[in-house]
Amino acid sequence: MGPSHITEAAYVAQAPSSKAAGKRDPVPTLVSQATPTATARTRAASAASADETPAAPATAAAAPRTRRPDVYAKGLTAWAMPAFVGLLVAAGYALADMYQETISTFQYQQRITPLHAMWVPVTAVTCYAIGIFTLKRFVMDKRDKPVDGKFIQVLMFLHNGFLSAWSLVMLLKISTQIATTGYNAFVSETDTVNECLWCDSNKAQVQNNELYFWYHVFYISKFYEFIDTVFIVIRKKPLIFLHYYHHIITLLLCWVTMDDQLAPQWICIATNTLVHVFMYYFYMVQSAGFSVWWKRHLTKLQIIQFVADQIGNHMWVYYAWIVKLACPGSVVGYAWGTGVIGSFLVLFLQFYARTYKRPAAGDKRGTPVKAE
DSSP: OOGGGOOGGGEEOSOTHHHHTTOOOOSOEEOOOSOTTHHHHHHHHHHHTTOSSOOOOTTSOOOOOOOOHHHHHHHIIIIIHHHHHHHHHHHHHHHHHHTHHHHHTOOOOTTTSTTOSTHHHHHHHHHHHHHHHHIIIIIGGGOSSOSOSHHHHHHHHHHHHHHHHHHHHHHHHHHHHHHHHHHHHHHHOSSOHHHHHHTOTTOTTTTOHHHHHHHHHHHHHHHHTTHHHHHHHHTTOOOOHHHHHHHHHHHHHHHHHHHHTOTTHHHHHHHHHHHHHHHHHHHHHHHTTOOOSOHHHHHHHHHHHHHHHHHHHHHHHIIIIISOOOOSOOHHHHHHHHHHHHHHHHHHHHHHHHHHOOOOTTOOSOOOOOOO
């Protein structure tokens, strides 16, 4: 240790005889062993103190080079975690191939297919709201510490990784079926591609069993996503209105669009699964203790999603009301979808402005706290 790091405790006064003589102590000196060269060593140390970082002796071995933690983080987020999601996607495709016959013969029946009776989503969101706020107020608010730890982190990692992978499987499957339906309409010339995608007057989408199977799977996934809120509550994280409102209304929206057989629902599902691929990947990485640089862009992608959904809804209006084709669907279903998506757009714009926009110069409000 160099002389500049020596503390005051290392100093003592001169012999007490000087105080007895009424003389003030000179500048204190270092306590040293009683050797003839003590003074010389003290002067050498004082001269060396001018250099705060003295060079190491030539005979000292070089310190071993260690890799910085951020290198490991970049490696994990660059290839290891995407590889994990990729394995889950491959497993999802393998599972779909095993049950391909069941999928291809699936027939959706309004309010008859399991979980599609009207009381099911209504009961589900009611129990969700009551259960979440009961857990928060009467259990977690009375606890001093959150329910957290390695086990919860592992559960969150697996939960988010599964949803990221499963969202990608649904995105690819639904996109494939929509592309096939549009291509068949183009080849057969019985319907234009736009009419098939936005109106479906010939019910090509409705009669596509595989397409509606994956719509059904997407609808079921909204029940499972309720677990997101459980993790937030038991870890005593802020539960914002946007979060639980989004979970409740999205489940109801999925039920309405399937029950109404609205043609543009494919764009709502495709954009939602696309966003969820990245959103749940982000939370998977975060649960492992790392971060990504594109969180802000994820919120932008969510905003773009709602704009695209609104365009799809209005395309249905164009073909149903202006072109006057017999498009499946109803005014109630259209109004519900437009209202819900419009509310999402407003809420996410507000969230983006509150979370990422910095105050102007001279504004003393400070930077808002980012929501989890």
